[in-house]
Amino acid sequence: xxxxxxxxxxxxxxxxxxxxxxxxxxxxxxxxxxxxxxxxxxxxxxxxxxxxxxxxxxxxxxxxxxxxxxxxxxxxxxxxxxxxxxxxxxxxxxxxxxxxxxxxxxxxxxxxxxxxxxxxxxxxxxxxxxxxxxxxxxxxxxxxxxxxxxxxxxxxxxxxxxxxxxxxxxxxxxxxxxxxxxxxxxxxxxxxxxxxxxxxxxxxxxxxxxxxxxxxxxxxxxxxxxxxxxxxxxxxxxxxxxxxxxxxxxxxxxxxxxxxxxxxxxxxxxxxxxxxxxxxxxxxxxxxxxxxxxxxxxxxxxxxxxxxxxxxxxxxxxxxxxxxxxxxxxxxxxxxxxxxxxxxxxxxxxxxxxxxxxxxxxxxxxxxxxxxxxxxxxxxxxxxxxxxxxxxx
Amino acid sequence: xxxxxxxxxxxxxxxxxxxxxxxxxxxxxxxxxxxxxxxxxxxxxxxxxxxxxxxxxxxxxxxxxxxxxxxxxxxxxxxxxxxxxxxxxxxxxxxxxxxxxxxxxxxxxxxxxxxxxxxxxxxxxxxxxxxxxxxxxxxxxxxxxxxxxxxxxxxxxxxxxxxxxxxxxxxxxxxxxxxxxxxxxxxxxxxxxxxxxxxxxxxxxxxxxxxxxxxxxxxxxxxxxxxxxxxxxxxxxxxxxxxxxxxxxxxxxxxxxxxxxxxxxxxxxxxxxxxxxxxxxxxxxxxxxxxxxxxxxxxxxxxxxxxxxxxxxxxxxxxxxxxxxxxxxxxxxxxxxxxxxxxxxxxxxxxxxxxxxxxxxxxxxxxxxxxxxxxxxxxxxxxxxxxxxxxxx
Numbered sequence: 001x002x003x004x005x006x007x008x009x010x011x012x013x014x015x016x017x018x019x020x021x022x023x024x025x026x027x028x029x030x031x032x033x034x035x036x037x038x039x040x041x042x043x044x045x046x047x048x049x050x051x052x053x054x055x056x057x058x059x060x061x062x063x064x065x066x067x068x069x070x071x072x073x074x075x076x077x078x079x080x081x082x083x084x085x086x087x088x089x090x091x092x093x094x095x096x097x098x099x100x101x102x103x104x105x106x107x108x109x110x111x112x113x114x115x116x117x118x119x120x121x122x123x124x125x126x127x128x129x130x131x132x133x134x135x136x137x138x139x140x141x142x143x144x145x146x147x148x149x150x151x152x153x154x155x156x157x158x159x160x161x162x163x164x165x166x167x168x169x170x171x172x173x174x175x176x177x178x179x180x181x182x183x184x185x186x187x188x189x190x191x192x193x194x195x196x197x198x199x200x201x202x203x204x205x206x207x208x209x210x211x212x213x214x215x216x217x218x219x220x221x222x223x224x225x226x227x228x229x230x231x232x233x234x235x236x237x238x239x240x241x242x243x244x245x246x247x248x249x250x251x252x253x254x255x256x257x258x259x260x261x262x263x264x265x266x267x268x269x270x271x272x273x274x275x276x277x278x279x280x281x282x283x284x285x286x287x288x289x290x291x292x293x294x295x296x297x298x299x300x301x302x303x304x305x306x307x308x309x310x311x312x313x314x315x316x317x318x319x320x321x322x323x324x325x326x327x328x329x330x331x332x333x334x335x336x337x338x339x340x341x342x343x344x345x346x347x348x349x350x351x352x353x354x355x356x357x358x359x360x361x362x363x364x365x366x367x368x369x370x371x372x373x374x375x376x377x378x379x380x381x382x383x384x385x386x387x388x389x390x391x392x393x
Numbered sequence: 394x395x396x397x398x399x400x401x402x403x404x405x406x407x408x409x410x411x412x413x414x415x416x417x418x419x420x421x422x423x424x425x426x427x428x429x430x431x432x433x434x435x436x437x438x439x440x441x442x443x444x445x446x447x448x449x450x451x452x453x454x455x456x457x458x459x460x461x462x463x464x465x466x467x468x469x470x471x472x473x474x475x476x477x478x479x480x481x482x483x484x485x486x487x488x489x490x491x492x493x494x495x496x497x498x499x500x501x502x503x504x505x506x507x508x509x510x511x512x513x514x515x516x517x518x519x520x521x522x523x524x525x526x527x528x529x530x531x532x533x534x535x536x537x538x539x540x541x542x543x544x545x546x547x548x549x550x551x552x553x554x555x556x557x558x559x560x561x562x563x564x565x566x567x568x569x570x571x572x573x574x575x576x577x578x579x580x581x582x583x584x585x586x587x588x589x590x591x592x593x594x595x596x597x598x599x600x601x602x603x604x605x606x607x608x609x610x611x612x613x614x615x616x617x618x619x620x621x622x623x624x625x626x627x628x629x630x631x632x633x634x635x636x637x638x639x640x641x642x643x644x645x646x647x648x649x650x651x652x653x654x655x656x657x658x659x660x661x662x663x664x665x666x667x668x669x670x671x672x673x674x675x676x677x678x679x680x681x682x683x684x685x686x687x688x689x690x691x692x693x694x695x696x697x698x699x700x701x702x703x704x705x706x707x708x709x710x711x712x713x714x715x716x717x718x719x720x721x722x723x724x725x726x727x728x729x730x731x732x733x734x735x736x737x738x739x740x741x742x743x744x745x746x747x748x749x750x751x752x753x754x755x756x757x758x759x760x761x762x763x764x765x766x767x768x769x770x771x772x773x774x775x776x777x778x779x780x781x782x783x784x785x786x
Binding site for chain 2: 139178180184189200206210215
């Protein structure tokens, strides 16, 4: 279903999860369910000068995102029950939207995460080069993580099957040849596998073929890998540096050509300060949670996506992959006709910039309601720190 | 079935592929079918100072091996129809036993090998560090080789299914994390996959589990990975350096514990001169084709293997994996009671050494017959260069 912004008659807005609020069809405000960004780095504990739960979830609400899943490569990493519990306490105090926490796998204490597995949204394994200290580099360890996860799932089930204490999938940062490594382990042990931020033709084509062959795999793509490429690097400099790196225009075309194989969109919101980005050893990563929806709605406007493509990949599908709870009475009102230019100044994230600064987009988030409470309206974040829920605790 | 050397009564030698030739049970000469070493490097063209078809197959016959499969990482590599045909001509002129040739995949001309695929015993892909120039390092190329092989098999079938022009498997040097890379591609495209020289616990355990999960995979182990370990390195120096490197005693134990998952034994006979081994940059690789059988028969003597374990892994199983033709009237007579010490001086390979020098073994090869012709007897190689056959031409 295609949404023809601004020109459509009311009768065209029959999309089941939408409700048009219009005034003789001159306004084009649509109401979406609260969105899920299944991949963010809110940097707490360890790097609050970049972001914390309060600042990162404020940016989320400003972007229409009412639930985020937060990655474990903080300092210290979320790799033991005690560390995950400590992070959950920080999150409970700071978060303005609902939040799930990943648990991380480390090479130093390989089974340490296990007692906390059911309190995490998923196990995250870093197989490829990334920011932080969680990279896994041997077959023996990878093998062990998948076998152990499968054994634990034998005991308590997977959350997406409705088990009370169930596990989520194993989510992996696995680029290039590390992708089929994870596919084999996932297939052998029947562990649901989620591939984060797919960026290359070789990767999305392999995932497509693996799905056809019955591998239990899902994947995500980020807005920066869909809307930026290596051709933007001269302009962006280190503001365009993240992991996986921006890919070639051919890689970007392959993502678009294989949209049906991309289960969800997620931002990999990974803020670093502009001072850090301008420094001697600029860390990889870019913010993104606030610009997610307008970038995708602009692609709808440009007839590259349907609204259903966008909404399903930000609501029902991440909910199914991670076994996430519903958020009743949670809506996002968007003026889909509003056209404006993204700017650093408008960014709510603590680091105050976006790699998409200067880009003209459609779709202004006007109001966000979470469980009946207005949490964002008129450009202001209204939710207090700690008003969101920490999932699975 | 266990063969009790020297002490057994004739009635115990009921093993179907054996025929006991004895004199009141005081001699213990057994007759085996001609053996297959499915992994040798005969170094021609490019490195005849190390080995050539005539010298390498002389060593094979002296070891009871009547068929070898020769690897493509020569100079130039066997990576195009013309190069494979040129190598086949050299082999036809030089070989004293039957020989099949692998074709190699290269990153420089990715589909070049394809028209010669059915003339090779298999496609060999080097995913891990090795001697030569054939290493493949990107997912896109790996993906392409497997997809292309599967498409070609759709046209002409796999040889092991009896197809007239059929293909063999894809054989890979894939250590550690490169192993599950190949497993995924093999499973997705239903390409039979043979893992050469497995050396680590992590690898054999993954192969075991992949087989249980239905992956179309077979594997081999070499005598040096079964009978040597890192604990031998101080004694061996560069004579113990090969790829994969000698593994830990725990890795070796894992190979023995998972013998049922090891489909075949093969030597990775990879001769370099002692001068090269003593040089500034010693190349990895050791000779092995001549010492294969006595080392394994000694393990039978030590009750670590049965004779069936050995013979099936050197005859029927490699024949099935690669779709190799039978060799009628081809036998190897072995005095299984003969006890002697392996020495450099006894090695027929041009390089004239073995990493097993000084080891006491059982089992002296007395006579080898190939298609009714005596090709080895009394310590002498009787077959002339060019008397063997080049397979699949």
